[in-house]
Structure formats: structure tokens, C-alpha cells
Amino acid sequence: MNTRSEYDLLGTLDVPADAFYGIQTLRAANNFSITGVAISHFPELIKAMAMVKAAAAHTNFEYKLLEEHQTNAILSACQELIDGHYHNQFIVDVIQGGAGTSTNMNANEVIANIALTKMGYQKGDYKKLHPNDHVNRSQSTNDAYPTAASLSIQFAADAFVPVLSSLKASLEEKGREFASVLKMGRTQLQDAVPMTLGQEFDAFAVNLGEDIDRIQEACTLLCEVNLGGTAIGTGINTPAGYAKKAVDHLAKISGKPVVPATNLVEATSDMGAFVFFSGILKRLATKLSKMSNDLRLLSSGPRTGFGEIKLPEMQPGSSIMPGKVNPVIPEAMNQTAYQVIASDLAVTLAAEAGQLQLNAMEPMIIYNLLNSIKMLKEACHMMEHRCIRGIEANVDACAAHVENSIGIITALVPHIGYANSSRIARNALMSGATIKALILEEKLLTEAQLNELLKPENMISPTPSAQTSSQTSSYPSPSSISPSPTTEGV
Incomplete structure (x- = not known):
């Protein structure tokens, strides 16, 4: 393999000649082989890192800290990454020591070497354009990385929310389709009172819709960034006014309404917005899992369980039991939810582990958040297209359960007494x-x-006022009741 020699404070290493990453990226790749998931698995993070570097380059040029040809080369390289090119050069494991330094240097080196080739120089010719002195100018990992992380989560959410909204819409459609299917509602797995299958699916839709709003609200917290704070938030190695200008450029480049944190020292060590976002994902995962549990119960049997709905048949369910078909899609959603819930705990512990002016556990926080969003997005798409859209109502089973249930007695309490x-x-x-x-x-x-009293429309909504006003204050005993000729047949 052809190589080029690069050096850093620890010595020299041979880097593949065609690689756009450099020595610090290679050291990190050798050091961290934990998840097997490289930074390239999350294109949103690479895109966000490139935007941060571009915003810094614009600002550095305005302060005459970069020459025009260097600035243009850096900006061109950043645009390549934003457009989705060279992502395979981000080879470092997402879980890493150093508070994200390896991710930041992977970006610095790739951008520098892309820029060098555009300037007509060889990769690794850092005298012309250096990863630290030029690409990382006026920055630290400690402000560039969390700023990029905040952006990347918003980008991931932008892709996720439409998928979640589409799932909600499909549940609403099922609510309309099943609006006239009367069934028994249940509490604590016991018969309760009648409802419609449509009401059940409408409730699923409303439940998910609440968290669409919460995700969008959580994204607003991520718009406050610490870019310009450099190492610990004091802004060392930046000119006066740099933070505001850099964040203004970042807002234009990213299309996100990012603003400088009011206190950069606080913002550099605080993981509160990430913890909050993680909590929203946990809340959503819990709801999706509960819905999946309900779908599995409602489709159970099909002959010896509830059997009130029929899930689409996706694959044979057993290697030994002929004809068995399992609810594999809700089961997969359950497992996705459990992983997201567990990831929330990991994020919480990592945020708590911060010390003094920095949190060294940021890579694990970012990995879990981006991975949870990615998993939930794919699982929601799966649930909608491979389950919800194909659900059918078992009308006969629903009707039989109502007919045989003691739960309908609740509708008669106002008329015969408790x-x-x-x-x-x-x-x-x-x-x-x-x-x-x-x-x-x-x-x-x-x-x-x-x-009349057991008509579906009289059992699935509040009692009309006319009926309420006609109720008497006492209830007849069995011995005092006889058919009334004036009411018979009414």
C-alpha cells in the first residue's frame, strides 16, 4: 500500500497515500474500536461539522486571520462534505476518549486535505494549509464539537418528524375506517365499557402527535450554541466579537436559528439540552411500545385470544408450528423502544459525569441521541408501512365480545341503579x-x-342532556317493575 508519512507530537505514522484523513485520525481509529460504528454512520454529524468549520472560516477571513485563497479552499472543501462527498473518510469510532477531539480532528484533516488538492498541492502538505492552524483556527473541540452535535440532532429530527407525522396520519385514517366498529374497552385487562375501534386508533394518533410537538420544542433548546467559547467558554484565542459573528454565519449556512449562549462557560460544560431531548425520545419510545403491546393483544389468537384486529401477515412465524404467524412488526418496535429507553439512561449518566468546565463523555451522548433518532425513524416507517396501513377489523369478534360482556351494565347504572x-x-x-x-x-x-340504551351511539359518548334530565332520583326494585303498555315497543 502506498503511504505518506505524517507526524504529530507523539512521532510519525504512515498514512495511506490516498486517504484524506491524517495522522491524528489514524491514531484514533487504532485506539478506539468499540462499537464498530464509524462517524460516517451519521452523515448529519459530518454535515454539521462542515458547517461549523465553514462558519469559522468566514469569520476568520473577516478578521484577516485567513488569506482569501485559504478561506475559499476551506469553504469549497466544507461544501463537498455538506453535499455528501468524502464521508467514507470519517473512520473514527463514534465512542472515543477526548471529549470529541478525534471527531474534530478527523474533520479538520479531511477538510484540510480536500482543500489542499483543490489548491493543487499534495495531501499532507500542511505547510500550505494546516488542519489546526487554518481549518481549526479560533476554535476548540470543546465548542466546535457540541455546536455540531446540536445541529446534527436538529437535522436528524428534521428527517424523523415527517416519518412520525405520517405514522400519526395512518393511525387517524384507521380511526376513521373503524369509527363504526363497536368493541369492548378494557382496563387492567378486564372488560370495562364499550367504545369503538376507531376511538382506540384515534387515541394512538393523538398520543403520538403530542410528541411531535415536544420534539420540535426540544430542538429550540439546541439552537443555543457555544461556538466561539473555545476551550472552556472564555473565548481564548479569538478576537473580540468573534462568537457572535461566527454564530451568525452558522445560522445562514445551516438554516437553523442558532444563537450564542448567554454564558459560554456554562454552555461549554452543560449537557442539559441533550438530556432534555433524550427524555423526549424516551417518552415517545414508551408510547410506541405501549401501542405495540396493545396491537399484539388486540390481534392475539387469532381464535383463542382477543382477535379483534388482524395484522398484516409478514412472514411465517414458526419452524415447528405450521400456519403460525407472529406479530413481528410490533415486536420489533418494542425492542427498538427498549433500546431507546436504555440509551436515555446512558445519556443521563454521561451528562452527570461531566467535571468542572467540560464533559468528556459527549461522544457517548451524541452517539446515543443520533442512534436513537435513527432507530425510531426506521421503526416508525416500518410500523406504518408494514403494519398499521394493513390492519383489518374483525367486526364479528368485536360484536361478540360486546354482546357477551358484563361491561355493558355500566351504561345501565343511571337507569336501574348501582x-x-x-x-x-x-x-x-x-x-x-x-x-x-x-x-x-x-x-x-x-x-x-x-x-335504546344499548345503542352504540349511547354507550360511547356522554349522555345527551335530554336523557339526563329525565332520570329519576330513585330506582325501581325487581318486584315493582312490570312492562308498561305505554312504553312497550317505543
Whole structure:
């Protein structure tokens, strides 16, 4: 393999001649082989790093800290990365020591060598353009890396929110499709009161919609960045006013409304916005997992379980049981959610581990956040297209469960009283008879009255005021009830 020799404070190393990274990137790649996931796995982070370097180059040129040809070469190299080129040159593991220095140097070296080739020089000819002296001018890893991380999470969220919104829309569509399918609602896995299958799916949609708003709110916290604070937030090695100018350039380049943190020292060590964002992802994952649990229960059986919905059949479910089909898509969503929930704990512990003016655990925080967003995005797309859109209602099973349930007695409490209702429910449970049959047997209500009260529209929403006002304050006993000729057949 052809190589070029590069040196740093620890000595020299042979770097592949065609590589755009340099010696510090190579050292980091050799040192850190932990996850097997390279920085290139997260193009949002590379794109964001390039934007930070471009904003710095613009500002340095304005302060006459870079020559025009150097600035133009750096900006051109950064644009290459923003456009998606050379990402395979980001070879360092995302989990690394050094608070992100290896990621920052990987970016500095790649940008420097792309710029050198554009200027007509050989890779590694750092006398012409240096990764530290020029690309990293007026910066530190400690402000460049977290600023890029904040941007990268926003970029990842930009791609995720439409997927989540589409899943919500599909749930809403199912809500409309199933609006007339009456079924039993359940609490603590026991029959409760009737509802429609449409109401159940509408609730799923509303539940997810809340977190779309929360994700967008959390992104606003990430718009306060510490670029210009350099090492610990004091702004050492930058000219006066640099931070504001650099962040203004970054806002134009990124399209995000980033602003300088009000206190750069605080912002350099604080991971609060990342912890908050992670909490939103955990909250969303918890909801998605609960929804998946519900779908698995509602589709269980198909003959000996609830069997109220039919999930799309995606693959054979067993190597030994012929004909078995498993709810593999909700199961995969469950597992995704568990990983995201666990990642939130990792982010929390890493944020707590910060010491004094820096948090050295930032790489793990950023890895977990970007990975969680990526997993949730793919899982939500899977859930919508391979599960939700193809769900069918088992109308007959839903109707049979309502008919056989003692839960419908709740709708009759205002009309026959709680004591009568409790006794009837108990008798139904012990005898196996239906609520309707026992009510008619004891002549507590006429069949016409019963049919009216048990109409679906009267059991799935608040009681109309006209019905409420006609209720009496006392309830008849079984012995005092007889069919009324004036109400029979009404």
C-alpha cells in the first residue's frame, strides 16, 4: 500500500497515500474500536461539522486571520462534505476518549486535505494549509464539537418528524375506517365499557402527535450554541466579537436559528439540552411500545385470544408450528423502544459525569441521541408501512365480545341503579347468561328501553342532556317493575 508519512507530537505514522484523513485520525481509529460504528454512520454529524468549520472560516477571513485563497479552499472543501462527498473518510469510532477531539480532528484533516488538492498541492502538505492552524483556527473541540452535535440532532429530527407525522396520519385514517366498529374497552385487562375501534386508533394518533410537538420544542433548546467559547467558554484565542459573528454565519449556512449562549462557560460544560431531548425520545419510545403491546393483544389468537384486529401477515412465524404467524412488526418496535429507553439512561449518566468546565463523555451522548433518532425513524416507517396501513377489523369478534360482556351494565347504572347493576353483573358472570337476558328476565327494563340504551351511539359518548334530565332520583326494585303498555315497543 502506498503511504505518506505524517507526524504529530507523539512521532510519525504512515498514512495511506490516498486517504484524506491524517495522522491524528489514524491514531484514533487504532485506539478506539468499540462499537464498530464509524462517524460516517451519521452523515448529519459530518454535515454539521462542515458547517461549523465553514462558519469559522468566514469569520476568520473577516478578521484577516485567513488569506482569501485559504478561506475559499476551506469553504469549497466544507461544501463537498455538506453535499455528501468524502464521508467514507470519517473512520473514527463514534465512542472515543477526548471529549470529541478525534471527531474534530478527523474533520479538520479531511477538510484540510480536500482543500489542499483543490489548491493543487499534495495531501499532507500542511505547510500550505494546516488542519489546526487554518481549518481549526479560533476554535476548540470543546465548542466546535457540541455546536455540531446540536445541529446534527436538529437535522436528524428534521428527517424523523415527517416519518412520525405520517405514522400519526395512518393511525387517524384507521380511526376513521373503524369509527363504526363497536368493541369492548378494557382496563387492567378486564372488560370495562364499550367504545369503538376507531376511538382506540384515534387515541394512538393523538398520543403520538403530542410528541411531535415536544420534539420540535426540544430542538429550540439546541439552537443555543457555544461556538466561539473555545476551550472552556472564555473565548481564548479569538478576537473580540468573534462568537457572535461566527454564530451568525452558522445560522445562514445551516438554516437553523442558532444563537450564542448567554454564558459560554456554562454552555461549554452543560449537557442539559441533550438530556432534555433524550427524555423526549424516551417518552415517545414508551408510547410506541405501549401501542405495540396493545396491537399484539388486540390481534392475539387469532381464535383463542382477543382477535379483534388482524395484522398484516409478514412472514411465517414458526419452524415447528405450521400456519403460525407472529406479530413481528410490533415486536420489533418494542425492542427498538427498549433500546431507546436504555440509551436515555446512558445519556443521563454521561451528562452527570461531566467535571468542572467540560464533559468528556459527549461522544457517548451524541452517539446515543443520533442512534436513537435513527432507530425510531426506521421503526416508525416500518410500523406504518408494514403494519398499521394493513390492519383489518374483525367486526364479528368485536360484536361478540360486546354482546357477551358484563361491561355493558355500566351504561345501565343511571337507569336501574348501582345495586341492581352489581347484582346483575355478578349473576351474569356466574351463570354465563348475558346482561340483556337477565335484565329482561327480571323486568328491570323493557326490551325497547334496553335496545335504546344499548345503542352504540349511547354507550360511547356522554349522555345527551335530554336523557339526563329525565332520570329519576330513585330506582325501581325487581318486584315493582312490570312492562308498561305505554312504553312497550317505543
